[in-house]
Amino acid sequence: MHIHAVSAFDDNYIWIIHDSHHCVVIDPGQAEGVIEFVSQHQLSIAAILVTHHHHDHTGGVKALRQLTDCPVYGPDNPTISELTHRVGDADNVNIPSLGLDFSVLACPGHTLDHIAFYAAPWLFCGDTLFSAGCGRMFEGQPQQFWHSLEYLSALPDDTLVYCAHEYTEANLNFAAAVEPDNHAITTYLAEVKKKREDGQITLPSTLALEFNVNPFLRCRMQSVKDAAQQRAQTSLTDPADVFACIRHWKDSF
Numbered sequence: 001m002h003i004h005a006v007s008a009f010d011d012n013y014i015w016i017i018h019d020s021h022h023c024v025v026i027d028p029g030q031a032e033g034v035i036e037f038v039s040q041h042q043l044s045i046a047a048i049l050v051t052h053h054h055h056d057h058t059g060g061v062k063a064l065r066q067l068t069d070c071p072v073y074g075p076d077n078p079t080i081s082e083l084t085h086r087v088g089d090a091d092n093v094n095i096p097s098l099g100l101d102f103s104v105l106a107c108p109g110h111t112l113d114h115i116a117f118y119a120a121p122w123l124f125c126g127d128t129l130f131s132a133g134c135g136r137m138f139e140g141q142p143q144q145f146w147h148s149l150e151y152l153s154a155l156p157d158d159t160l161v162y163c164a165h166e167y168t169e170a171n172l173n174f175a176a177a178v179e180p181d182n183h184a185i186t187t188y189l190a191e192v193k194k195k196r197e198d199g200q201i202t203l204p205s206t207l208a209l210e211f212n213v214n215p216f217l218r219c220r221m222q223s224v225k226d227a228a229q230q231r232a233q234t235s236l237t238d239p240a241d242v243f244a245c246i247r248h249w250k251d252s253f
């Protein structure tokens, strides 16, 4: 089994899991790159998975379904009209042709409908968790988003994080501002810069790495808490308040 990244728009990745015959497409914001890849490799699309309603994750679904009458799994949000199966937390999505069984994890925060798909060791988390960052909080509340990140963090350390955007370098610049003395951030930033200069993708990441470099997963750490308290000029005891502070800080970074 292979996982291929199709680049879309400025910095989106559409993930395609495939063997030599079938594939699953995750968050096709555009159809073109996906069509090119599947026709090149003569793959039939067994299913499409959608993590949330944003157009850069759903825009290509209609065109792909005109080619293949495959099932489309996504969150129970009526604004996503192309879905054939509406799924929520603790549901399973079974793709027999590829022997895949995904667990659905509800992770509201970036949007209220956001879900992630997990089939060990792969986590397809859309715009909830990024490498060294997390999605903008468009619809959710800090407490809710923080709980979603904690929920995803409970997966095994070796979980491979397949997020939907190439934001790693910018995220690390922010992470370094939050924790200037965190050497894991400095080291990772150097690696990521090199990869980007060479035109390489920085994903997938692992949860183990994210625990060391991602300020949004590190809200319980004293260094992140100190930085947030300094920024907020007040004492923050709840990690969700630390999260709220650094999420807000990142918005204007």
Ligand SMILES: [Zn+2]
Binding pocket: 052, 054, 110, 127
């Ligand atoms: Zn989004």
